[in-house]
Amino acid sequence: MMKQVKSKFSGRILILFLGMILSIGAFAQSNVKGQVKDASGEPIIGASVLVNGTSNGTMTDLDGNFVVNVRPGTMLTISYIGYLRQQVAAVDGMVVILKEDQAQQMNEVVVIGYGVAKKSDLTGSVLAMKPDAKNKGVVVNAQDMMQGKMAGVNIVSKDGTPGGGATIRIRGGSSLNASNDPLIVIDGVAIDNNGVKGLSNLLSIVNPQDIESFNILKDASATAIYGSRGSNGVIIITTKKGRKGLQISYNGSTTISTKKKLIDVLSADQYREFITKLYGVGSDAYKALGTANTNWQEEIYRTAVSHDHNLTIGGQVGDWLPYRISGGYTGQQGILKTSSFDRFTTALNLSPSLLNKHLNINLNLKGLYAKSRYADAAAVGAAVYMDPTQSVYDNTSPNAFGGYFQWKTSSNYNNPTWGPYEFNNIATRNPVSILDLKNDIAHSREFIGSADLDYQVHGFEDLRLHATLGSDIAFGQQDTQISPYSPQAVYYGSYGWETILKRNFQFSSYAQYFHDFKDRNKNHFDIMAGYEWQHYWRTQKNSYWGIYPDGDPTLDSNGQSMVGQLRNVTNYRYATENYLVSFFGRANWSMKDGRYLLTATVRNDGSSRFREHWALFPSLAFGWRLKDEKMLSKVDWLSDLKLRLGWGKTGQQDGIGDYNYFAIYKNSRGIGSYYPLTGDGSVVRPVAYDPNLKWETTTTTNIGLDWGIIRQRLTGSFDWYYRKTTDLLNTAYVPAGSNFANKVTSNIGSMKNIGFEAQIHWLAVSAKDWNWTLDYNFTYNHNEITDLSGGSDPDYYVPTGDGAGGGTGNKVQAHTVGHAASSFYVYQQVYDANGRPIDGAVVDRNGDGQITPADKYFYKSPAAPVRMGLASRVEYKNWDFGASLRASFGNYVYNNVEAGMSNVSRAAVWLSSGFMSNRTPLAIADNWQTDELPAKLSDRWVHNASYLKCDNITLGYSFSDLFRCSSWNGISGRIYGTASNIFTITKYKGLDPEVENGIDNNAFPRAFSFILGLSLNF
DSSP, rough: OOOHHHHHHHHHHHHHHHHHHHHHHHOOOOOEEEEETTTSSSSSTEEEEEEEESSSSEEEEETTTEEEEOOOOOEEEEOOOOOOOEEEEOOTTTTEEOBOGGGGGGGEEEETTTTTEEEGGGOOOOOEOOOOSSOSSSSSSGGGGGGSTTEEEEEEEEESSSTTTTEEESSSOOOOOSOOEEEEEETEEEESSSSTBBBSSSGGGGGGGEEEEOOOOOEEHHHGGGGGGGOOOOOEEEEEEOOOOOOOEEEEEEEEEEEEOOOOOOHHHHHHHHHHHHHHSSSSHHHOOSSOOOOOOHHHBOEEEEEEEEEEEEETTTTTEEEEEEEEEEEEOSSSOOEEEEEEEEEEOOOOOOOOOOOOOEEEEEEEEEEEOOOHHHHHHOOOOOTSSSSSSSSTTTGGGBBBOOOOGGGGGGTTTTTOOOOOOTTTTOOOHHTTTEEEEOOOOOOOOEEEEEOOOOOOOTTTEEEEEEEEEEEEEEEEEEEETTOOOOOOOSSEEEEEEEEEEEEEEEEEEEEEOOTTTOOEEEEEEEEEEEEEEEEEEEEEEEOOOOOOOBBTEEEETTTTSEEEEEEEEEEEEEEEEEEEEEEEETTTTEEEEEEEEEEEETTTTTTSOOEEEEEEEEEEGGSSSHHHHHTTTEEEEEEEEEEEEEETTTTTTTOOOOOOEEESSSSSOOOOTTTTTTEEEEEETTOOOOOEEEEEEEEEEEEEEEETEEEEEEEEEEEEEEEEEEEEEEOSSSSSEEEEEEEEEEEEEEEEEEEEEEEEEEEEEEEEEEEEEEEEEEEEEESSSSOTTTTEEEEOOSSGGTTTTOEEEEEESSSTTTTTEEEEEEETTTTOOOOOOOOOOOOSSSSSSGEEEEOOOOSSSEEEEEEEEEEEEEEEEEEEEEEEEEEEEEHHHHHOOOSSSSSHHEEETTOOOOHHHHHHHHTTTOOOHHTTTBBEEEEEOEEEEEEEEEEEEEEEEEEEEEBBEEEEEEEEEEEEEEEEEEEEOOOOOOOOOSOOOOOOOEEEEEEEEEEEEE
């Protein structure tokens, strides 16, 4: 009995002790608060937060916040579709960053022409890219975000002009004289390639902070849905929309920019020594030397300070009206003095869902005001050539030339009473005066609006009806004032303005039927048919005025002198329009649960630009998901493998004008074109035309392979393509009397592009605190003209590339059969036994004993056959480090600066008209004494300009819960520093090997920049 009592008592003590422990544990539980975000810092709504080992949990709210009642340190599993599941220990105030699941990328939705598609269902060559939010570099316009990041897409900024445009080429150019620019579609509105004054960049209207994604359609099976505008590819830009929960964000940055490099010319002391040796003490040239030490290139450049600010407010009214409002200001200074670009943008997005989410509306409104001040780029070349011994200002005669030094004519060189209008017109102009005495400002306004209505029919949900209304209205006026003292002045000072107004309207509608068949083959079928109407209208006006100079005998109607009064120089008015009416359709058939994919598209375009208005553009594509076949489905390391085959036809009608196929008449303008026997003396003349003008047509064949391994940790795509363009819109030379001019735009010739592309994404490291991604792209493109004249003449060519060798009209490039477009057409330089170029000697290639243009040959091309891009980002906890590089191999550049300075003879340096110009050390070393044209147009000046560029390096730190309190989650954001245009590795000796057209002619240089930026989310 005693034993039993003792045993019961001990058991009761044990139970009581365990109960106390459990009570203490329960008492230690508390409310743990946290927040779930994605890698960009955006809160994730509806993420699952589950207590491990239980069914207890919660969901994140509209701000990504959650509260769970657990003991600190309890393990939680946090998950959300499309992101990797994470297990974390509960800590009050915790912030969990979910990383994207690479395997979910195949299910991403991609915007295509007139619709969307899952990435896994694509059959065409389509590249989807989201802007890199953490390594942007200097981003003023949308194309800055794409540069070097996409295979088959080459973007070259035209120069360093603030707010300047860029040349965008997708898979090389398909035309010679028509436009090679891709079609750009912004929120469903197709933008024409004609800008207005002050907006040389068509993408200025879109604030980069508002962009959600870029989708690039590259092959004909993807672009044929756009018909006669799809030959050069399509760039679809989609902007951000509102979502649940109030979001307020600010993004701002300050940029300091400076020049990277100067042309190596003689310093003032070197120049004095050079002139003394060449002409001797006491010569006219020696006497003309100044006493200053002026680095003219330093005088025209500056350290530029720019800033950018963007504020966004988004949220949702009730449960049906998401909204997003944004406003931005960009103030960009150029490193060339007096240049600047100021831009104000605003955007509104409303995306309500009505009728039980059957009716979805998407309203986008964008507005822009920009002010551009242009610096005269002639100052860049003048700074290279100007005598460094002369001072910027002429203190001996402050009333002459506005107080700036200028070269005078030789006959009056020492005249102390020099007048303000009598300078040496053929001499190098003072580059500082070129900038200071010209005020060239453009004011621009633009509005783009679109309204999308998408209705899923009640009771017949497989049918969708869609309509889009869009407009693009822009106006720009450029006002130019040039001082009478400026060497650039026309008619002794000039004042003028030019305006461009465009109004483009678009309406499109389509019906789409889609259905999943519940059969053993798991077929999915959707078909779409639509109609589109577009009207492009444009008017241009200008008026320029000059001043009657001293000594002009002109009298007004009252017999008074006109000296000092304004005179009208030109007065121009022009208006044009064109229409495009289209019917289009697309059918998709998915078999075996997406294993086999078939897409067919067709578009029938009717254009007002051609007599035969209508043309048909079809395409066909097939996709085969090889990974789903039995022999590959069990290969664990292979996560994706899809073959794509595509063929189609697209057209081109841009860049040729609107009235080239019927007879029109224009008023003659300019001195000598008047016939003063009747009326005002103007003459109306016919314009040359071709009544049979029609579209260029590009036929493309594409073979692609999409692949992924190790659960999509390493993914990529390979594409091979062949593009053949026929009926090139080309310049035809016709016999005198057969038309109203000796040349006319006609459909003559053909061209081909053959290429290979690779796009690779590698998630190299994905650990608890570490994340490292690498993106690489490779492009090879071979361009060749296959027919040009329509005849059999093997020597026929069309000269291009004006201004080579420092002379107007000197052409150094040409089109011809068997070579790339705009290949260099030059003489072959002769070298001595030591490899030094022989003065003025070129090869007599045809052996006829004389040097003539027949001795020219085709040598290299400005277009690079190979381009590559590499981007890397490493993230450790809250820190991120990113870098991006670009490479170009096989591009060649004609160094016009060196060619123009090559002659160092006594007659060339000190001109008989009374001025002298600087030279490079290389020219002095070569000591050429000739200025003959063959030497200037030799292959000596065509240089290999292959390069490797580091575009951006960024270091950033992300933070959250700043100033957090019980009623507010605080501020999250990121601070970063970026260096942009950091270094260039190249053998090219000029300022920059990246030259838009292949002729290096003292362009506005690109700057090195450092950016300090801040992003805040409230």
